[in-house]
Amino acid sequence: MSRAEAVLPAEGQPIDQVPIVRVTGLEKSFGPLKVLDGVSFAVQPGQMVAVVGRSGSGKSTMLRCLNGLEDIQGGTIEICGHQVGRPGSWNKAQLRSDVGMVFQSYNLFPHLTVERNITLALTLVQKKPKADARRIALAVLEQVGLAEKAQAYPEQLSGGQQQRVAIARSLALSPQVMLFDEVTSALDPELTVEVLKVMEDLSRGGMTMILVTHEMGFARRVAHSVIFMHRGRVWESGPTAELFARPQTIEFQQFVGSVL
Amino acid sequence: MTQFNSFHLLYLVDAAKWTILLSLIAFAGGAVLGMALALSRLSQWRALRWLAIGYIQIVQGTPLLILLFLAYFGLGILGAKLEPVVAAGLALTLYTGAFLGEIWRGCIQSVPRTQWEASDCLGLDRLQQYVWVILPQATRIAIPPTVGFMVQVVKNTSLASIIGFIELARAGQIVNNSTFQPFLVFVCVGAIYFALCYPLSVTSRYLERKLHVAR
Incomplete structure (x- = not known):
């Protein structure tokens, strides 16, 4: 665990930059089952961090904690200046405007058109006029290559298209950090590619992203740094190239060997 | 004694x-009460949840007939002498509300939890989540069982005859008393109930089919 607690510098960025996400000693239990056992890491602005590990290692739970979807039993989470997790210590509405999240199962609203899926929060939460919301929706749909689907309903789209809409929906709110929870796990390989392409473009544009993923090839190629989780802990982490070139722990070596 | 004739039929x-x-009173009142109960059952406040559960359990476990007696004779003795139509409307509202509350709670809960999470992550507050995301989806699920229950309510209004309210069933008794042709009279009464309920049943089945294949 030599590099486990290290602050992860983005390649080419100074290490003393203030991290936008900082997690220290995060603990989370479901009843007697301890899922996260002292997770610590930090993410610099503009970084893409891939969180990898076997099923049950706590990756998704950790991501959900970051967005306040789970209450936590110990440690601290600071994300975009919000102290998340402890009841009463953070303002959910403010956190929501800074952190976007995309899920494995897309979770689009099936009764609304693609455009309305995107404008809903813009008009209700950000109180934007309809015309502005519409313009933003079309812009983000353009960005994910689905401008022509604005009036379609989610069920009329392929899984990959639905997931791109979900990304656009989150993107429309101009978050500072985006969380991706196994967003390609429900997709066929050929549909996975189009979603990963959108994410790669986002990262190029400077978006800070934390993604839980099983796409090791993608993580290795695109992520600035990688966190390997094992038994509810950050077992090993560091800049991507270095980590894959010289794995420090036997667990990570085995994991890489089993998935690549 | 007169023969059953067109005058009697018109009377029915x-x-x-x-x-x-x-039926309309029961349905309108029951819908308001039922929605309040469904939302209370799902409230974050424990006291409200238990209040709703208690009400639903008690009313569902009480015969409608007893509710009618309580609303008409019971309140009468307590000093609130209600017109039969008001007492019957009240009892049916309390009864319908309890059942619709449970039906609708189930429908709201059958909207996937992930829809709550996704709308939460977009920053919608609880009221906005209900209005814009959850209830529109729950409504689709709710229409068939709700219409099905409406049929029950229409038939159950016949119990109001017991407190002297002259609706279809009571009118049938009156006509029978003057003609003494029970078979003919009550077949007519039954046919009119059927004419009221059948369109509802057909609508329910139609909606079930339609909503099953549609979004």
Whole structure:
């Protein structure tokens, strides 16, 4: 665990930059089952961090904690200046405007058109006029290559298209950090590619992203740094190239060997 | 004693208007009460949840007939002497609300939890989540069982005859008393109930099919 607690510098960025996400000693239990056992890491602005590990290692739970979807039993989470997790210590509405999240199962609203899926929060939460919301929706749909689907309903789209809409929906709110929870796990390989392409473009544009993923090839190629989780802990982490070139722990070596 | 004739039939049809009125009262009142109960059952406040559960358990475990007696004779003795139509409307509202509350709670809960999470992550507050995301989806699920229950309510209005309210069933008794042709009279009464309920059943089945294949 030599590099486990290290602050992860983005390649080419100074290490003393203030991290936008900082997690220290995060603990989370479901009843007697301890899922996260002292997770610590930090993410610099503009970084893409891939969180990898076997099923049950706590990756998704950790991501959900970051967005306040789970209450936590110990440690601290600071994300975009919000102290998340402890009841009463953070303002959910403010956190929501800074952190976007995309899920494995897309979770689009099936009764609304693609455009309305995107404008809903813009008009209700950000109180934007309809015309502005519409313009933003079309812009983000353009960005994910689905401008022509604005009036379609989610069920009329392929899984990959639905997931791109979900990304656009989150993107429309101009978050500072985006969380991706196994967003390609429900997709066929050929549909996975189009979603990963959108994410790669986002990262190029400077978006800070934390993604839980099983796409090791993608993580290795695109992520600035990688966190390997094992038994509810950050077992090993560091800049991507270095980590894959010289794995420090036997667990990570085995994991890489089993998935690549 | 007179023979059953077109005058009697018109009298029955006229009484059916009161059956329809009573059904509408029960349904409108029951819908408001039922929605309040469904949302209370799902509230974050424990006291509100238990209050709703208690009400639903008690009313569902009480015969409608007893509710009618309580609303008419019971309140009468307590000093609130209600018109039969008001007492019947009240009892049916309390009864309908309890059942619709449970039906609708189930429908709201059958909207996937992930829809709550996704709308939460977009920053919608609880009221906005209900209005814009959850209830529109729950409504689709709710229409068939709700219409199905409406059929029950229409038939159950016949119990109001017991407190002297002249609706279709009571009118049938009156006509029978003067003609003493029970088979003919009550077949007519039954036919009118059927004419009221059948369109609802057909609508329910139609909606079930339609909503099953549609979004």
